[in-house]
Amino acid sequence: MIIKTKYHGQVEINEEDIWTFNQSIPGFAEENQFILLAFPENDVFFVLQSTNTPALGFVITSPFSFFPDYDIQLDEPVVEALKLEKAEDAAVYTILTVQEPFEQTTANLKAPIIINTTNQRAKQVILNDSRYETRHSIFPVGAEKE
Template structure:
């Protein structure tokens, strides 16, 4: 299928590249289908792009690339909702707030995106863990958090 995107223009994707958020993403409850698109010449940053709304695309990254000690515990309701049978089935991404200059970009570690790589189910999870906040600098170790 061909979709219009926020950053990549028109792209062709396969149905197996579509992730289903059964409850949508907080603030976007009606948006249920997304795909992950890589930026050219880049294996760190991606766009979580709505398949139905071209202007809705979130820049995301694997948080472990910037925060190796990031440690999340999913509650049983999330594990059941995503039908995760083992930890290896889960891929974790965080939404970035891209700033100018780019070195001031932050990651939302309090609300990671969890993808079940087996069944293509996905969910944004709000963590009840006071170690993580909505704005962690991805470039400055020990930077301020909000």
């Protein structure tokens, strides 16, 4: 299947790699299918690309790459909705708000995206955890670009 994307132009994807959000990402009610696309020569940042809307692509990352102590507990309804059987089947990502300069980019730790890697079901979860906000800086203050 060939799709048009926000950052990668036209790409060919495998339908079995599509993530299905049974409950869409808040604010995007009509969007339920996304694909994860890597940036060339980068293993930290990805694009969560809509398979239907070329202009809709979120830059995401594993929160553990920047916040090693990030710790979330999923409620039973989320576990059931994703049909998660083991914790290791869950992949966790956060949506980034990319800023200029890039060092001011923030991560939404309050609403991670959880994917069941065994069945491609996905859900954005809103956490009731006061430790996390929607805009956590991913770089220490004063960090410089490498």
